[in-house]
Structures are given as structure tokens and as C-alpha cells.
Amino acid sequence: MRKFFRRNTAGYVFLTPWLVGFFFLALGPILVSLYLSFTRYDMVSAPVWDGLGNYRYMFEYDRRFWKALEVTFTFVAFSVPLRLAAALGVAMLLDKGLRTIGVYRAIFYLPSLLGASIAIALLWREMFGLNGVINQVLAMVGITGKGWITDPDTSIYTIVVLAMWQFGSPMLIFLAGLRGIPRDLYEAAEIDGTSRFRQFRRITLPMLAPVIFFNLVLQTIEAFKTFTSAFIISNGTGAPADSLLFYTVYLFNEAFKFFRMGYASALAWVLLLIIAAFTALAFATSKYWVHYENERD
Amino acid sequence: MAGLTLRNVEKSYGALTVIKELNLDIHDGEFLVLVGPSGCGKSTLLRMIAGLEEISDGTIAIDGKVVNDLPASKRDLSMVFQSYALYPHMSVRKNLAFGLQNLSMPKAEIARRVDEAARILQIEPLMERKPRQLSGGQKQRVAIGRAIVREPGLFLFDEPLSNLDAELRVQMRVELAALYERLKTTMIYVTHDQVEAMTLASRIVVLRGGKIEQVGTPEELYTRPANLFVAGFIGSPRINMLKATVSGGQAKMADFAAFALPDLGTRDSELTICVRPEAIQLGGGEVQAEGKIRLVEYLGAERLVHIDLASGQRLLFHAQGADSHRAGESVTLGFDRADMHFFDSSEQRVEPALAEVA
Numbered sequence: 001m002r003k004f005f006r007r008n009t010a011g012y013v014f015l016t017p018w019l020v021g022f023f024f025l026a027l028g029p030i031l032v033s034l035y036l037s038f039t040r041y042d043m044v045s046a047p048v049w050d051g052l053g054n055y056r057y058m059f060e061y062d063r064r065f066w067k068a069l070e071v072t073f074t075f076v077a078f079s080v081p082l083r084l085a086a087a088l089g090v091a092m093l094l095d096k097g098l099r100t101i102g103v104y105r106a107i108f109y110l111p112s113l114l115g116a117s118i119a120i121a122l123l124w125r126e127m128f129g130l131n132g133v134i135n136q137v138l139a140m141v142g143i144t145g146k147g148w149i150t151d152p153d154t155s156i157y158t159i160v161v162l163a164m165w166q167f168g169s170p171m172l173i174f175l176a177g178l179r180g181i182p183r184d185l186y187e188a189a190e191i192d193g194t195s196r197f198r199q200f201r202r203i204t205l206p207m208l209a210p211v212i213f214f215n216l217v218l219q220t221i222e223a224f225k226t227f228t229s230a231f232i233i234s235n236g237t238g239a240p241a242d243s244l245l246f247y248t249v250y251l252f253n254e255a256f257k258f259f260r261m262g263y264a265s266a267l268a269w270v271l272l273l274i275i276a277a278f279t280a281l282a283f284a285t286s287k288y289w290v291h292y293e294n295e296r297d
Numbered sequence: 298m299a300g301l302t303l304r305n306v307e308k309s310y311g312a313l314t315v316i317k318e319l320n321l322d323i324h325d326g327e328f329l330v331l332v333g334p335s336g337c338g339k340s341t342l343l344r345m346i347a348g349l350e351e352i353s354d355g356t357i358a359i360d361g362k363v364v365n366d367l368p369a370s371k372r373d374l375s376m377v378f379q380s381y382a383l384y385p386h387m388s389v390r391k392n393l394a395f396g397l398q399n400l401s402m403p404k405a406e407i408a409r410r411v412d413e414a415a416r417i418l419q420i421e422p423l424m425e426r427k428p429r430q431l432s433g434g435q436k437q438r439v440a441i442g443r444a445i446v447r448e449p450g451l452f453l454f455d456e457p458l459s460n461l462d463a464e465l466r467v468q469m470r471v472e473l474a475a476l477y478e479r480l481k482t483t484m485i486y487v488t489h490d491q492v493e494a495m496t497l498a499s500r501i502v503v504l505r506g507g508k509i510e511q512v513g514t515p516e517e518l519y520t521r522p523a524n525l526f527v528a529g530f531i532g533s534p535r536i537n538m539l540k541a542t543v544s545g546g547q548a549k550m551a552d553f554a555a556f557a558l559p560d561l562g563t564r565d566s567e568l569t570i571c572v573r574p575e576a577i578q579l580g581g582g583e584v585q586a587e588g589k590i591r592l593v594e595y596l597g598a599e600r601l602v603h604i605d606l607a608s609g610q611r612l613l614f615h616a617q618g619a620d621s622h623r624a625g626e627s628v629t630l631g632f633d634r635a636d637m638h639f640f641d642s643s644e645q646r647v648e649p650a651l652a653e654v655a
Contacts, residue, residue, distance in 0.1 A: 182380060182382065184378045184380050184382035185382050185384060187349050187369075187376075187378070187382065188376070188378060188382040188396075188443075189395075189396075190349065190368070190369050190370060191347060191348075191349070191369045191370060191374065191375065191376050191396075192370065192395065192396030192399055192447070193369075193370030193371075193396070193399045193400065194370075194395075194396070194399050195399070198399070202384075202395070203384065206384075206386040207385070207386065209386075291385070291386040
């Protein structure tokens with residue numbers, strides 16, 4: 001033990017600012033929320049122990065919980081593949097060597113910085129509104145649009161599109177991954193007459209698998225946590241007809257609108273378990289499709 | 298099998314020209330080695346032949362058919378890369394079969410060719426392994442295997458042995474020579490190692506600065522280098538170079554007695570005279586000088602004797618067999634006029650009419 005510290009002291013010193021933040025600002029609240037999830041707590045009177053009451057209510061009686069799960073799973077299922085596909089597509093275009101590549105990278109990254117902002121969410125609401133830009137463009141080609149956001153059948157897809165547009169950070173990671181694939185492999189394939197599509201499928205995708213895996217896990221976690229855009233676009237309610245009732249929006253309302261802190265904490269822990277389960281699933285399947293070049297057997 | 302014709306081939310990147318008006322005929326079935334110092338354009342030239350690099354001017358024809366605009370895959374050639382370029386996520390077997398699967402070839406035929414290549418290259422026990430589980434030499438074999446399964450008319454090798462350690466390089470060199478004897482397919486081989494060039498080539502092309510310095514058999518290059526660069530580049534240990542002045546039918550090198558030199562076909566009074574280290578004779582030779590042995594390098598069957606001359610010139614003597622010379626010893630050394638190579642002030646070979654001298 002002493003040897004361990006002697007060898008790693010410098011490392012821990014450098015980690016100190018983060019560790020202080022983690023222990024005092026994150027770990028405390030995390031543990032408290034675990035405790036609160038077993039209580040009833042309205043932030044005014046002291047928490048009252050309720051055992052598994054919150055969880056039982058959630059799974060047995062709370063229809064909005066199930067609705068929130070449905071909305072969130074739908075969003076994850078559509079937005080993650082679409083965002084990754086957009087990210088990979090743009091990364092491949094950039095990898096082909098646009099001259100002013102630094103500028104393009106910045107331009108393509110911009111939506112990721114803006115996309116999570118309230119301003120863009122507001123803008124989005126206007127764009128997809130009944131008299132928004134989208135419908136005006138559709139009108140030009142003779143299609144009568146509708147209120148994309150006010151229609152419960154389409155509202156969630158406006159947010160999927162918004163999420164897809166924020167492909168910047170996975171795109172940069174893909175770009176770095178693409179740069180790491182030796183040119184020789186493509187040249188060898190070219191001499192062998194391998195089609196572009198087959199090169200993509202048999203060389204690019206497998207060579208990129210570790211990066212795809214990394215992005216998949218990260219973006220899935222991100223998607224489960226999506227909050228701002230849904231909150232703003234639905235005016236904080238999850239409307240219309242709970243079609244934008246993202247899990248986090250529901251959780252937020254329970255906590256800060258109805259002050260059911262105990263229940264909200266329970267919701268948060270369930271979300272954590274869901275995310276953990278998906279991440280574990282990704283890792284468990286990775287050995288079948290992720291190839292690491294330096295892996296030892 | 299394929300022959301190759303390059304006519305006025307040029308390659309430039311913007312203002313930088315890396316290959317200049319290059320003309321070359323490569324015969325069907327020959328083992329042609331492109332050799333030269335780094336940056337001489339040899340790899341670029343190979344990549345242009347392969348179709349991986351566009352040519353800026355001129356024509357490249359394979360079997361008489363101009364291939365300038367033909368994609369690499371339609372040129373009926375295979376290439377072995379310096380890095381091996383094996384697909385790391387595929388087994389050896391899949392690496393070998395990958396190129397064939399593009400050709401809508403029956404599975405049985407693919408399997409036959411893959412097994413045949415594996416047998417020739419003795420990699421049968423490795424077929425299910427991934428490249429990371431192979432040694433450098435094994436990877437090299439797989440890379441060569443991937444080239445031969447396609448049974449192309451032309452093989453291109455881009456410094457295939459330079460990532461191997463010295464011992465393995467010698468071994469693979471022998472195997473490559475054996476492979477060529479077996480296939481007798483046209484091979485174009487790029488290397489910076491003149492020993493590889495000498496041992497493998499039917500003909501060698503020496504390149505410098507994007508230009509061909511000389512084309513010839515290894516023996517021609519060794520015995521009749523066309524210019525000073527080739528004289529210095531081909532041959533190990535390196536050729537001795539001595540400055541000489543010519544006047545009135547006499548040539549004079551520092552430290553050596555003047556000797557008669559008839560018309561060289563050049564008006565230059567400044568020459569460079571080159572003598573191979575093995576042509577030096579201790580205690581003999583038509584043209585002699587006094588020197589002192591600085592160092593003897595013992596190589597077993599032979600030794601390299603470094604000799605200082607009075608003027609500060611240094612000579613290398615390649616001694617065969619037993620020899621008792623020691624460092625510090627004073628010696629008389631010399632060489633015959635027939636063993637001298639003459640180069641004028643523009644570094645081109647000039648031929649004296651030696652018969653008249655004798």
C-alpha cells in the first residue's frame with residue numbers, strides 16, 4: 001500500500017482538483033439521492049422512510065413513468081444510429097481531404113456547441129411550427145405541412161433531427177479514427193479491384209470498430225440524458241399528449257414542480273441502472289464485432 | 298507475363314518535379330530492380346506503374362497497351378508493400394482470399410490458389426492466425442502470398458525487406474530469388490539496398506533525383522559504371538576514388554607515379570580515377586604508391602585494409618584469404634591500368650584506348 005502511494009503520489013496530486021470536486025459536489029449528492037429514493041421528501045419537512053414504496057409505485061401504478069420510458073427509448077433508438085451515421089458520413093467527407101480542413105471542422109462542430117442550447121431549441125420550435133420555415137419550404141413544392149411539434153405523432157422526430165444535427169463530437173472522434181487507418185490497406189484493396197463499398201464494409205468499418213464502439217456507448221448515454229431540447233420545445237411539460245415526455249423531463253417535473261424529491265431520486269436511480277445495463281450490453285457484445293489491433297490473446 | 302514501356306514519363310507535385318522525362322523498357326519475365334538513394338523517385342515510379350499515382354506526362358504501356366488512364370485493378374499486377382498492408386482484422390486465409398473475392402471467382406478456385414500460395418510460401422500452419430500473431434518474416438510471406446494468389450502478369454515490390462532484421466532479410470532475399478525462378482513472371486522491385494539489387498536483379502535501374510543514371514545487368518553496372526555516381530553507389534565495400542590531372546599523354550595522381558594515358562576522348566585535364574577495393578595489389582600493380590595501414594577489419598574469409606597515403610588520401614583494400622598485414626605497417630600498393638575506371642569532370646565515364654598502351 002505504501003509502495004502504491006509512493007509510486008502514484010504525483011498522479012493523485014494532479015487529480016486533486018477533480019477529486020475534491022467529485023467527493024464534495026458529486027459523491028455526496030449521489031449517495032444522498034440513493035437514500036432519498038427510499039423516502040418521501042417534499043423539501044420542506046424531513047424525509048420519511050418509505051422502503052421500496054417509490055419503486056413499487058413507479059413500476060406498478062405510474063403510467064407516465066412507462067410513457068416516459070417509451071418516449072426516451074424511441075428517441076435513443078432513432079437518434080443514436082442517425083447521429084453516428086451523420087458523424088461518420090461527414091468525417092469520411094472531411095477525411096477525403098478538404099483543403100481548409102480546420103475551418104470545416106469548426107463549422108461542422110458548431111451545431112454540437114449550439115444544439116444543446118436553449119436558443120437553438122427555441123429556434124427549432126419556430127422552424128417546425130405551423131408557420132415555420134419547414135412548412136414554408138414544403139408549401140413552395142405544394143405540400144401542406146402541419147404543426148410538426150404540436151402533432152404527438154411527429155413531435156419526437158423533430159427532436160431526433162435536432163439530435164442528429166449535433167454530430168460534432170462523434171464526428172471528430174471518427175475523423176481521428178479514419179486518419180489512423182493506414183493508406184496502404186486501401187491501396188492494396190484498390191490494386192485488388194475492391195469496390196468502394198466493399199472497402200468501406202470490409203476495411204473501414206472493422207478498422208473503425210473500436211471507435212464506433214466508443215462513440216456508440218458515449219452517445220447512447222448522452223441520448224438517455226437528453227433534456228434541454230425536449231424541455232424547451234414542450235414548454236417543460238412533455239406535451240403534446242406526453243409525446244415529448246422524456247425521462248429527464250418527467251424526472252425534473254417530479255422534483256422541481258411537484259417537489260416529490262424522493263420519487264424523483266428513485267427515477268434517477270432507475271435511469272442510472274438502465275444506462276448501466278445498456279453499457280454492459282454493449283461491452284458484452286463487443287467481443288463479437290470490435291477488433292483491437294494490439295489485443296493479446 | 299507482361300513487358301512494360303515507359304516513354305517520357307514525368308511526375309510533378311506543383312512546381313516540384315520528382316520524375317523527369319524517364320524512358321525505360323522492361324522486358325517480359327525479367328526481374329528489374331529500381332535502386333537509388335532515398336528521395337530519388339523510385340517508389341513514386343513504382344506507384345505510377347501500379348496506378349496508385351497519376352503520371353503528369355508521358356505514357357506507360359503494359360504489353361504495348363497504354364495504361365495511363367487504367368485504374369490499378371485493371372493493370373493485371375500485384376504489389377507487395379513495405380508495411381505489408383495486411384488487413385489486421387482478417388485471418389491469414391482471409392487476407393489471401395480477399396483480393397480474389399472481387400473477381401467473382403468460384404470458391405473452389407479461390408481455395409485452390411490460396412492453398413497453393415500457402416504451400417509455396419510454407420505458411421500453411423499460420424492460416425487461421427491474425428497478422429498480429431505473426432513475426433515480421435511471416436507477415437512478409439503472407440504479403441507475398443497475397444500477391445501471388447492473383448497470378449498477375451506483373452509483380453511490384455516496394456522495399457519489401459526493409460522492415461526485417463538483417464538475418465531475415467538475407468533469408469527472404471534468397472526465397473524471393475527462388476520464387477522468381479519458379480514463377481518467371483515480370484517483377485519490378487524497389488530498394489535502396491544495392492546488395493539486394495545486385496543479388497536479385499536481372500537488370501538494375503539506378504535512379505538519382507528522378508533521373509535514370511544507368512540501366513544494366515548487375516555485372517555491367519559493377520564492371521562498367523556509366524558515371525561516378527553509379528561507381529560509388531554500386532559495390533560494397535565502396536570503390537576508391539582518386540583525383541588525377543592529365544597533360545601531354547600523362548596522368549598523375551597524388552602519391553602515385555605518373556603513367557602514360559592515351560587519348561581519352563575528352564579534353565578535360567581533371568579526371569577521377571576509380572579502383573575497386575579488390576583490384577588493389579599489395580606490393581604489385583602497374584601504378585604504385587607508398588602507404589601506411591591505418592586499420593584492418595577482420596571479416597573471417599576476407600578483410601578490409603584501410604590505407605593512408607602520404608598526401609592524406611585514403612584507400613580501401615579488400616584482401617581475400619589469409620593475410621598478415623597489421624595496422625601501422627608501411628606497404629607498397631598499386632593497381633593495373635586495366636582495373637581503372639575513368640570519369641571526366643562532368644562525372645561521365647570515359648574510355649581510354651588501353652590496347653595502345655599495352
